[in-house]
Amino acid sequence: MDKLNILWTTTNKDTVLNMISMYSINALSKGWWKQVNIIVWGESAKLIAEDDQIQLEVQKMRTAGVTIEACRACADRYGVSAILEKLELDVKYMGESLTTYIKSDEKILTL
Numbered sequence: 064m065d066k067l068n069i070l071w072t073t074t075n076k077d078t079v080l081n082m083i084s085m086y087s088i089n090a091l092s093k094g095w096w097k098q099v100n101i102i103v104w105g106e107s108a109k110l111i112a113e114d115d116q117i118q119l120e121v122q123k124m125r126t127a128g129v130t131i132e133a134c135r136a137c138a139d140r141y142g143v144s145a146i147l148e149k150l151e152l153d154v155k156y157m158g159e160s161l162t163t164y165i166k167s168d169e170k171i172l173t174l
Contacts, residue, residue, distance in 0.1 A: 066098035068164050070173040072105045078174055084120040088127040102157060103133035112143035121150060
């Protein structure tokens with residue numbers, strides 16, 4: 064499978080803007096990967112919910128075809144699940160999904 068999962072845990076905006084967003088969009092548009100999936104985990108959920116610039120980047124990624132999943136346990140912990148759902152992210156419990164990705168040898172980049 065030609066799929067990359069990016070595990071997004073950082074709250075560093077520079078990393079989001081100049082790596083996660085930039086790379087995921089280019090990876091699809093230039094055909095480096097057939098699928099790019101981002102997993103929002105930890106405090107990155109709060110960053111998305113509270114920062115308009117990051118919300119815009121999330122929308123750009125989604126428009127480019129990047130899929131974005133968010134850990135419901137984390138989002139609930141920060142009280143932002145409803146906001147992430149309004150942004151049309153796939154908010155769900157991610158422990159089992161992440162384990163499946165790892166066990167099936169899918170590529171995972173952690174930031």
